[in-house]
Amino acid sequence: MNELDFKADEFEVAANRDGEELLLRTSGTADARVEPELAALLDRVHVRVLGDGIRRVIVDLRELEFMNSSCFKGFVTWIVRVRRLPEPEQYHIRFRPSAQHHWQKRSLHAISYFGGELVTIEGT
């Protein structure tokens, strides 16, 4: 288990690096029980990405059954941190959604609009 892997309550993140990409595979339910831990994890992701020259993070949500607004905010804070970097240091975040989990469509629309060019949603 590396420092970017995480498991608590019903939420799990498995991280894998492949060249200039980092894949975060999420599963379960991200809610108030894991809100601080998710925020801390995204902090570690940010530091690792900058330190290791990673250019893109893929967040796989296909097995994520539900995410509450507090955890949603954790992703917002992360995206804002990337936006506030000098342009050459900014990296790309791509979300991989599931059509089965209908809530993802509208939540990701909101987050991608907010994230501008830094954020893309696969399949849109």
Place this chain on the structure above:
Amino acid sequence: MTFEPSGHLISVVRRFVRAMCEQILGSGEFSSQVALVTHELLENAVRYCRDEQTSIALAVREQGGALEVEVKTENQARDEDIARARGLLDRIAEADDLFELYQSMILEAADRVRGSGLGLIRICAETELTLEMTTRAETIVMLARLRVPGGQKQ
């Protein structure tokens, strides 16, 4: 249903509500939206309740050829929390463009240390449910309502 705060129980209730709605409305977006609203309202109720008691009621009824789904939570809350919820709902009601308001509240949330302040706006901006709040003394009642024309399964 009345229960003491527990994150695990909120997830159990969300899944139950979703499964029940899927039997009535199908497995499409409406059931997912009712489940989302249930979770957000319950987490708010649990987070801000004063006496560790939160109740939730789910009702589905046929009305004028449509199905109406209601999710209602009740809990005791502090005056300042009631005022904050009222202020948020007023801001939502006064918005000319709900999505634009959602975007500005997302930006405000980014620098918050505790909580997100996004639960109520998320309900209003990401679902078809309408949201009303009433108070009785120190009790806050949140009522979310979805009307499905024709009541057809998705």
